[in-house]
Structures are given as structure tokens and as C-alpha cells.
Amino acid sequence: MSWTVPAGEEISITFQNNGSVQHEWAVINLGMDLSSGDDFTEEHVLWEIEKQDPGVRVTENFTFDTPGVYQIVCALEGHVDAGMIASLTVS
Numbered sequence: 001m002s003w004t005v006p007a008g009e010e011i012s013i014t015f016q017n018n019g020s021v022q023h024e025w026a027v028i029n030l031g032m033d034l035s036s037g038d039d040f041t042e043e044h045v046l047w048e049i050e051k052q053d054p055g056v057r058v059t060e061n062f063t064f065d066t067p068g069v070y071q072i073v074c075a076l077e078g079h080v081d082a083g084m085i086a087s088l089t090v091s
């Protein structure tokens with residue numbers, strides 16, 4: 001999955017957890033891409049919608065100042081390795 005958003009403009013991101021366990025939506029800093037969940041530390045995170053319970057829908061706003069391709073992950077244990085990894089292009 002991938003998304004594209006403009007740099008320098010506040011955007012709204014709506015996160016809805018349709019799963020049966022908690023999930024999150026974390027934006028990884030440019031140049032710090034993860035290859036597996038084992039690599040993850042909080043220092044990797046530029047910004048995140050923190051973990052949410054099943055059925056929860058939240059909307060938060062954020063402004064990406066720097067163009068680039070950002071990795072998006074759910075960094076809960078085992079979730080990156082289960083395929084919860086995506087990309088967000090800021091242009």
C-alpha cells in the first residue's frame with residue numbers, strides 16, 4: 001500500500017483498525033528504513049498514530065516538511081514481519 005501527500009501542508013490522516021488485535025501507524029524517519037520488526041526502536045519514528053484497539057477510528061493531523069519516500073510500519077511485535085509495511089511519498 002502507498003500514499004502520496006504534499007510537503008509543507010497540514011494533512012489529516014484517518015486510521016481505522018479493522019483487525020482483531022491492536023495496530024498502529026508509524027512513520028519512519030528518512031534514511032532509517034526497517035527491513036524487519038527486530039530493527040525497530042522508537043528513535044526510528046518521525047511521527048505516529050499510536051496503537052489503537054480493534055474497531056477504533058482516529059483522525060490526526062501532521063505536516064511533512066521534507067519531501068521523500070517514508071516507510072510506514074505497524075511496529076507492534078511481529079507485525080512488520082507479518083507484512084504491515086507500506087510507503088508514503090511526500091512531494
Ligand SMILES: [Cu+2]
Pocket residue numbers: 022023024074075076079084
Ligand atoms: Cu499491526
